[in-house]
Amino acid sequence: MNGNHAGWLDRARRIASPNFGSRPSAERPSLVVLHSISLPPGVYGGDAIERLFTNRLDPRAHPYFEALEGLQVSAHFLVRRDGELLQFVSCLDRAWHAGRSSFQGRDNCNDYSIGIELEGLEGERFEPAQYEALAGLLLALREIYPIAAVVGHEHVAPGRKVDPGPGFAWGELLARLAWPGTMFPFLSSATDARDARDIP
Numbered sequence: 001m002n003g004n005h006a007g008w009l010d011r012a013r014r015i016a017s018p019n020f021g022s023r024p025s026a027e028r029p030s031l032v033v034l035h036s037i038s039l040p041p042g043v044y045g046g047d048a049i050e051r052l053f054t055n056r057l058d059p060r061a062h063p064y065f066e067a068l069e070g071l072q073v074s075a076h077f078l079v080r081r082d083g084e085l086l087q088f089v090s091c092l093d094r095a096w097h098a099g100r101s102s103f104q105g106r107d108n109c110n111d112y113s114i115g116i117e118l119e120g121l122e123g124e125r126f127e128p129a130q131y132e133a134l135a136g137l138l139l140a141l142r143e144i145y146p147i148a149a150v151v152g153h154e155h156v157a158p159g160r161k162v163d164p165g166p167g168f169a170w171g172e173l174l175a176r177l178a179w180p181g182t183m184f185p186f187l188s189s190a191t192d193a194r195d196a197r198d199i200p
């Protein structure tokens, strides 16, 4: 059962972010954009990500944070290294995660997507608990919203973004979802998810 009230999932710990807006014409999300983030990069387990998404990050707490001062960003969800799920923005609203982006000829992915951050670093591996939690989240979202595709930030903002990066094993995710390969348009052998276990 997937409790879902006004776009908030019961299964996620809720930390409301002020960084969101309305979706145009109350559009229902049809795309999922996967990201990776860690603050500072490569350091896991602290509260800096939730502080960033709620505009409470102290720019003096770490040299890397200075450049983030005044940045107003958010994602709908964060999957921590241990698989814990946090939600910052209602799926009915528009989170600020993808920036300048385009998918299948349509710009501004934030308008029609759900953004999911994985705690991690581009090029590094992710935890089995994260694939497990992400798969469960995607299954729950697809029961509620007309999700038609799952992509990486690197796919919708090429040349500008590289996350979640080569350390993210798409095959690990696909192996947990009996979804058609057409749901993953940027994977090379997109025929059927059951054949995708060995995609690097």
Ligand SMILES: [Zn+2]
Pocket: 034, 035, 036, 097, 153, 161, 163
């Ligand atoms: Zn990203």
